[in-house]
Amino acid sequence: MKTTRRDFIKISSIGLGSLAVATPVVNYITGNSNDNPLSGTGKISRHANYCEVCFWNCAGWVYKNEEGKIWKIIGNENDPHSNGRFCPRGTGGIGMYEDDDRLKKPLMRVGKPESQEYKEISWTEAFDHIAAKMKEIGQKYGNESIALFKHGSSSKHFGHLISAFGSSNQAGPAYAQCKGPREEAFTLTFGEPLHSPEPLDIRDSKCLVLIGSHLGENMHNGQVQEMSEAIDKGISIITVDPRFSTVASKSKFWLPIKPATDNALLLAWINVIINENLYDKDYIEKLSVGFDKLKEHVQQFTPEWAYGITTIEPNIIRETAREMAKAAPAVIVHPGRHATWYGDDTQRLRAIAILNALLGSWGRRGGFYMAASAKLPKFSSPAYPKPKWGWKDINPEKYPFANEGVTNLIIDGSHPDYKGVNKIKAWFVLGTNLPVSIPDTKRTIEAIQNQEFIVVIDTMPTEITGYADIVLPECTYIERYDDLRVLPHREPNIALRVPAFEPRFESKPAWWMAKEIANRLGLGDYFNYKDYSDVLDWQLKQIGSSLDEMKNLGVKKFDREFDDLYFAEGETPEFGTTSGKIELYSEELASYGFPPLPVYKPMPEPETGFYRLIYGRSPVHTFSRTTNNPRLTELQKENKLWVNPKVAKEWDFKDDQEIWLQNQDGIVSEFSIKVRITERIRWDSVYMVHGFGHKDKRLTRGFGKGISDAELITKVLIDPESGGTGMRSNFVTFVTENPGKEVVS
Numbered sequence: 001m002k003t004t005r006r007d008f009i010k011i012s013s014i015g016l017g018s019l020a021v022a023t024p025v026v027n028y029i030t031g032n033s034n035d036n037p038l039s040g041t042g043k044i045s046r047h048a049n050y051c052e053v054c055f056w057n058c059a060g061w062v063y064k065n066e067e068g069k070i071w072k073i074i075g076n077e078n079d080p081h082s083n084g085r086f087c088p089r090g091t092g093g094i095g096m097y098e099d100d101d102r103l104k105k106p107l108m109r110v111g112k113p114e115s116q117e118y119k120e121i122s123w124t125e126a127f128d129h130i131a132a133k134m135k136e137i138g139q140k141y142g143n144e145s146i147a148l149f150k151h152g153s154s155s156k157h158f159g160h161l162i163s164a165f166g167s168s169n170q171a172g173p174a175y176a177q178c179k180g181p182r183e184e185a186f187t188l189t190f191g192e193p194l195h196s197p198e199p200l201d202i203r204d205s206k207c208l209v210l211i212g213s214h215l216g217e218n219m220h221n222g223q224v225q226e227m228s229e230a231i232d233k234g235i236s237i238i239t240v241d242p243r244f245s246t247v248a249s250k251s252k253f254w255l256p257i258k259p260a261t262d263n264a265l266l267l268a269w270i271n272v273i274i275n276e277n278l279y280d281k282d283y284i285e286k287l288s289v290g291f292d293k294l295k296e297h298v299q300q301f302t303p304e305w306a307y308g309i310t311t312i313e314p315n316i317i318r319e320t321a322r323e324m325a326k327a328a329p330a331v332i333v334h335p336g337r338h339a340t341w342y343g344d345d346t347q348r349l350r351a352i353a354i355l356n357a358l359l360g361s362w363g364r365r366g367g368f369y370m371a372a373s374a375k376l377p378k379f380s381s382p383a384y385p386k387p388k389w390g391w392k393d394i395n396p397e398k399y400p401f402a403n404e405g406v407t408n409l410i411i412d413g414s415h416p417d418y419k420g421v422n423k424i425k426a427w428f429v430l431g432t433n434l435p436v437s438i439p440d441t442k443r444t445i446e447a448i449q450n451q452e453f454i455v456v457i458d459t460m461p462t463e464i465t466g467y468a469d470i471v472l473p474e475c476t477y478i479e480r481y482d483d484l485r486v487l488p489h490r491e492p493n494i495a496l497r498v499p500a501f502e503p504r505f506e507s508k509p510a511w512w513m514a515k516e517i518a519n520r521l522g523l524g525d526y527f528n529y530k531d532y533s534d535v536l537d538w539q540l541k542q543i544g545s546s547l548d549e550m551k552n553l554g555v556k557k558f559d560r561e562f563d564d565l566y567f568a569e570g571e572t573p574e575f576g577t578t579s580g581k582i583e584l585y586s587e588e589l590a591s592y593g594f595p596p597l598p599v600y601k602p603m604p605e606p607e608t609g610f611y612r613l614i615y616g617r618s619p620v621h622t623f624s625r626t627t628n629n630p631r632l633t634e635l636q637k638e639n640k641l642w643v644n645p646k647v648a649k650e651w652d653f654k655d656d657q658e659i660w661l662q663n664q665d666g667i668v669s670e671f672s673i674k675v676r677i678t679e680r681i682r683w684d685s686v687y688m689v690h691g692f693g694h695k696d697k698r699l700t701r702g703f704g705k706g707i708s709d710a711e712l713i714t715k716v717l718i719d720p721e722s723g724g725t726g727m728r729s730n731f732v733t734f735v736t737e738n739p740g741k742e743v744v745s
């Protein structure tokens, strides 16, 4: 049967399994964004925004109805991230605004540090207290001892504040818990990271290789849309996943690999592509270094060798390698995004980068295009003071290739067991739910308890807020200005966010909070504006636009400076690596004692009765940030545990039976999870969606619904090159009787 784009969209809702789909939100998913409700009524209004439900940051319009109430959010047709369509989560973003469980007023902890009792305070009290504490801690330990954990658009404002105060200790989970190893592996190989959105030319690709990347469940909008388009045009997809993912059902090949063995498959593919002369000789000869060493290195990694490790048959390994080569250079071995799996992640991503190089897909149509960003002038602000030390100095021996703040290193510097001199003593946390997003929660909490002061800026009472001394309620993205979205794409472009509503309750935008704190610290010069719209208007005027124009457009595209989306025929481009070439062999890695050519390292295996815990995304949720959302919990309120029928039989499980999980370190899940018996998962693993099992009772819809994978991730395998925390190294067994754990909340 021919696959159509509609089929693909349908399949992603089929992928929702038993979820209720007859809700208003679903209508928006396929809803036509062309129906212009502005016509005729005169009362309905639309307001430019870009979505903050995930970091694809699709641009769209927030609509108000005749009564001035929120009506819907839809995509902006001119936006290359959304192409006029939002994913189900983006559509459900209005639930973030509507949620009555939101943080409403600034809160201050009362009583002992470990108590979770708070009193409401005024904004003035909150700011006076924060500024006084910052001064006190700065005087005692140096301003560098204050760190910022951050995720999301508004974190920039607190990043600015902390930098102005004199600390560069800033990090977010989007690096060491997400794409860190990938960015460093691609930088080592091609001289530049991939950024977001990744410059993948999926729409013109003929073969897409997905190693874990579960597009369709991972709803990165533009990529999913381009993949649907490419499916229409007959793209051949090779999916490597121990689980029959939604996209596996759209693939020509599904390789149900034994988890933790991908490096062996990648090396065998490289072996076949080189030994069968399937690589792009001209490209490799002109543009790369180290081919001979690579060729010699991979001789040992035959498909027969890989079969014993991966359980993928040698003829399938050969056939899929030929399939890629047939499509080259219009082929993409997808680099994935959440790359922190097994602690050998820079090595795996190096193998992926090298495979793309051999196929000649970098800089080629249907492969990786050369992205371009719009250029915006910086709003004037004094230079930052130079900190005496930064996060790298917490342990200079660790993670030599980390180019962005490593959250877990800052946690090391905050922990009571830290012996170094560069101690962290206070945290600001904005837009990240650290107990859920950083593995080894126990260690994170020990680090928190070793701090003299913690401020959390959030929209919801999620787990992290319970550890704060002061909680500041931020308004949602629908109620505030933020920076212009400036992200790379085929065409440089910018997108605007304006408030469609006054903030609900007493919530406020982060830019205002940062500015008020700065004023109290004598750093007002760094926030030299009245309202953030002044900054936007000034910046826009410098590039020939204005706030008014952008309010009407939402998105503006600019011409590329050069016609260099792909490499020109015969061109010999220079790469940002040390050699100026694509580095198949990395002298740089060698110089730090790391393998200069990718290697396979066997990983620990589960004991009898234990199964590897793997996790991924639901198409209707983002991490833990949406699992209390009134719109999105209607679509899916809990996660389920995927269990293979063979395992279910051994344990005598029935579908929807409630069980608890216990990991290799004896940690038992706080809540229970329903079993989903399915052939779609290997017998050696179990699978769940991340972000459920909230432990804070103030989250009335999310509390106790399903299990949090994070609480079972106590064993972390850290990638020594980048600091990325491998989290798929945990094994669980089943507990069928209620262990009667008390919920502390």
Ligand SMILES: Nc1nc2c(c(=O)[nH]1)N[C@H]1C(S)=C(S)[C@@H](COP(=O)(O)OP(=O)(O)OC[C@H]3O[C@@H](n4cnc5c(=O)[nH]c(N)nc54)[C@H](O)[C@@H]3O)O[C@H]1N2
Residues within 6 Å of the ligand: 054, 055, 089, 178, 179, 211, 212, 213, 214, 215, 217, 218, 219, 220, 240, 241, 242, 243, 245, 257, 258, 259, 260, 261, 262, 336, 337, 338, 339, 341, 614, 615, 616, 617, 618, 619, 620, 621, 622, 623, 687, 728
């Ligand atoms: N709907 C939705 N979409 C999202 C997000 C969200 O929260 N919700 N988050 C966004 C973010 S920030 C990120 S980083 C991305 C993450 O999305 P991806 O980068 O696609 O995530 P991965 O963790 O690489 O992929 C999860 C898949 O890996 C499979 N897997 C597990 N172990 C192995 C293994 O050993 N080998 C192989 N080959 N596969 C394995 C799982 O079965 C699952 O299908 O998603 C983004 N998109």
Ligand SMILES: Nc1nc2c(c(=O)[nH]1)N[C@H]1C(S)=C(S)[C@@H](COP(=O)(O)OP(=O)(O)OC[C@H]3O[C@@H](n4cnc5c(=O)[nH]c(N)nc54)[C@H](O)[C@@H]3O)O[C@H]1N2
Residues within 6 Å of the ligand: 052, 151, 152, 154, 173, 174, 177, 178, 337, 338, 430, 431, 432, 433, 434, 436, 437, 438, 439, 457, 458, 459, 460, 462, 463, 464, 474, 475, 476, 477, 615, 616, 622, 623, 624, 625, 626, 690, 691, 709, 710, 713, 727
């Ligand atoms: N076990 C496990 N851990 C993981 C992952 C996994 O799959 N499994 N995925 C990893 C990946 S890929 C990533 S990118 C990270 C994501 O890590 P996080 O970004 O920490 O993810 P969330 O759980 O969504 O937490 C977001 C927090 O920000 C708050 N928030 C939402 N919007 C706003 C806002 O506008 N302003 C403010 N101030 N706060 C806001 C939410 O209420 C919530 O408390 O997690 C990583 N950690």
Ligand code: SF4
Residues within 6 Å of the ligand: 051, 052, 053, 054, 055, 056, 057, 058, 082, 085, 086, 087, 088, 089, 090, 091, 219, 220, 221, 222
């Ligand atoms: S992919 Fe979905 S959730 Fe993410 S920014 Fe776009 S619309 Fe929002």
Ligand SMILES: [Mo]
Residues within 6 Å of the ligand: 174, 177, 178, 179, 337, 338
């Ligand atoms: Mo991520």
